[in-house]
Structure formats: structure tokens, C-alpha cells
Amino acid sequence: MPATVLVLGGTAEARRLAEALTGRAGLRVVSSLAGRVAAPVLPDGEVRVGGFGGPEGLARWLRAERVAAVIDATHPFAAHITASAVAATTALGVPLLVLRRPGWRPEPGDxxxxxxxxxxxxxxxxxxxxxxxxxxxxxxxxxxxxxxxxxxxxxxxxxxxxxxxxxxxxxxxxxxxxxxxxxxxxxxxxxxxxxxxxxxxxxxxxxxxxxxxxxxxxxxxRRPPAPDAPHVETVAGALAWLAGVLG
Missing domain, CATH: 3.40.50 (Rossmann fold)
Known part of the structure; x- marks a missing residue:
């Protein structure tokens, strides 16, 4: 049975991650979109649109789908989704990674x-x-x-x-x-x-x-506070973390 990875998406990084993972042998990748945009840019592979019903609903879905790992690649301001991911994965013992692109930095003249x-x-x-x-x-x-x-x-x-x-x-x-x-x-x-x-x-x-x-x-x-979870800033970093988790 392939290992199922849930990518909480909606960002360019999430789409690049899904593209890199889709089609790999022994891996099932599901990208989840919140459904707040009427015509979202869809990632490669399997896509789920809509909320889970809070941390409890997400935990039920993770258990039912036997998810091996979750990568939260949502928007830096999607604090509620991230909080649900932390709570659900902690309750089940499922590995969670937060993928966030770096914030902007001022330059001379700003x-x-x-x-x-x-x-x-x-x-x-x-x-x-x-x-x-x-x-x-x-x-x-x-x-x-x-x-x-x-x-x-x-x-x-x-x-x-x-x-x-x-x-x-x-x-x-x-x-x-x-x-x-x-x-x-x-x-x-x-x-x-x-x-x-x-x-x-x-x-x-x-x-x-x-x-x-x-x-x-x-x-x-300013961005919301960072969640208590492993954190990377690049798709390459997320791929390396996932390789370590899945062996």
C-alpha cells in the first residue's frame, strides 16, 4: 500500500511540492485546498477542496486515510488551518512539517x-x-x-x-x-x-x-506566530524532510 502524504496547499510552494511528489512509486499525494477562491490554480495529482471541520474533522480524515505525513504549505496568514493541523497531527502522532516561504525584508529606500x-x-x-x-x-x-x-x-x-x-x-x-x-x-x-x-x-x-x-x-x-512544528522555507527542504520521515 502506498504511503499517503497530505499537502495543505493553496500556495505556489504547495503546487511545486505536489508536482515533485506526484507519480513517485509507493507514494499517494493528496493536496487540500480550502475552497475560498472560486477558480483556484490546481496542483498536480489528487486534490481535495473544502474544510475538514476543525482539528477533530482533520484527525478523523487522517486516520481514515492512514496518512503517513502532513506538510502544511498554506499561506503564512492561514493561522486557523495551521492550528488545526498542529492539533490533529499531535493527537494522532502523525509527522507534521510547516513549509513557509521567507517573509519580505526592507531594502534601502523603503x-x-x-x-x-x-x-x-x-x-x-x-x-x-x-x-x-x-x-x-x-x-x-x-x-x-x-x-x-x-x-x-x-x-x-x-x-x-x-x-x-x-x-x-x-x-x-x-x-x-x-x-x-x-x-x-x-x-x-x-x-x-x-x-x-x-x-x-x-x-x-x-x-x-x-x-x-x-x-x-x-x-x-506581521505574520502570525510560528507554530510549534518543524519548519522549512523551501520545497527542497520539504522533500528532504519527507524522505527522512518515510525512509
Whole structure:
């Protein structure tokens, strides 16, 4: 019977990991997507879409599928999914690895202001500018809904749910983005300040380069605390860990 590996996915790293593992002899790879994006980019191999029903539901699924190892390659801000993975694998004694790409680091010329949360970002906007580029996805936009003095450019893959800021323009788009494209976007909408999360990676980092060139302040939400589990930053590291676990 092949060893079953569950990849909690939704990121480019998770797709690269599934691609590297799919088709290997003696291995069954299942990628799990939360289902929050209407038309996700699907990884290679077997795919499961939708939640498990919390830690207890995930534990039941792991037991029923006889999962040998779990690799959490979700978004750095998917804290609830990660917490469920830690709880479920700990309860069953299933090996768990967290694969997280490195966060962004400021470079000369950057004007970054680190904040602990989206509500803190909303509280910090006063005095930084009136035209705000919200590049935070569609979760957490309610934190800015009460800011009537600001105008917001909101970019998401799918339409966000209310409440939303009263003065806002919605832009549906999916990365990766280019520096020239981000510069044109910021200039066209006369953006004063950028708000984003420390997602890391190259797919959406062009906006930071554009903000640097235009000398715009950037509010960056810090990542949630790292879980108590083995951690790697690369797909190669995840493959090496899995080889050690499975022998």
C-alpha cells in the first residue's frame, strides 16, 4: 500500500511540492485546498477542496486515510488551518512539517511601518495619505470599513464580502505582477500609501518595489506566530524532510 502524504496547499510552494511528489512509486499525494477562491490554480495529482471541520474533522480524515505525513504549505496568514493541523497531527502522532516561504525584508529606500494586525493598520493610516492601495486579499477588509476620510483601491482574486469601505474601487486580478504594471497602477490611481501583509515570495513583491520607487509609505502586517512544528522555507527542504520521515 502506498504511503499517503497530505499537502495543505493553496500556495505556489504547495503546487511545486505536489508536482515533485506526484507519480513517485509507493507514494499517494493528496493536496487540500480550502475552497475560498472560486477558480483556484490546481496542483498536480489528487486534490481535495473544502474544510475538514476543525482539528477533530482533520484527525478523523487522517486516520481514515492512514496518512503517513502532513506538510502544511498554506499561506503564512492561514493561522486557523495551521492550528488545526498542529492539533490533529499531535493527537494522532502523525509527522507534521510547516513549509513557509521567507517573509519580505526592507531594502534601502523603503519606508515600511510594521503593524501587528489589520485593525492596527487601519488605525495607523491617519496622516499617511488619503488614497490607499489595499493589497491584503478579501479577508479582513471590514477593518477599514469605517474610514470615511480615505479612498481605497482594493485588489482581490474574487469579489469580497461586505462590509467594505464606502469610498472604494474594486479591482479583480491575480498575480504574478510586474514592477512596471504596479507603477502604472499606483500612478493611475494616485495612491499615497500601500497596505499589505508580509506574505513573502516573488508573485506579489513588485508592488513593494513600485512603492519604493515612488517613495510611498507601506504598512505591513506581521505574520502570525510560528507554530510549534518543524519548519522549512523551501520545497527542497520539504522533500528532504519527507524522505527522512518515510525512509
Amino acid at each position: 519606508d515600511w511601518r510594521w503593524v501587528p494586525s489589520l485593525p492596527a493598520a487601519a488605525d495607523t493610516l491617519a496622516g499617511l495619505g488619503e488614497r490607499v492601495f489595499l493589497s491584503i486579499g478579501r479577508q479582513g477588509l471590514a477593518a477599514f470599513a469605517g474610514l470615511a476620510a480615505h479612498w481605497f483601491l482594493i485588489r482581490t482574486v474574487d469579489d469580497p464580502a461586505p462590509p467594505l469601505p464606502r469610498r472604494a474601487h474594486l479591482l479583480r486580478d491575480r498575480g504574478p505582477y510586474t514592477v512596471d504594471g504596479e507603477l502604472e497602477l499606483l500612478r493611475r490611481h494616485r495612491i499615497d500609501v500601500l497596505v499589505t501583509k508580509d506574505s513573502g515570495g516573488a508573485a506579489t513583491s513588485a508592488k513593494l518595489v513600485a512603492a519604493r520607487r515612488l517613495r510611498l509609505p507601506v504598512l505591513i502586517v
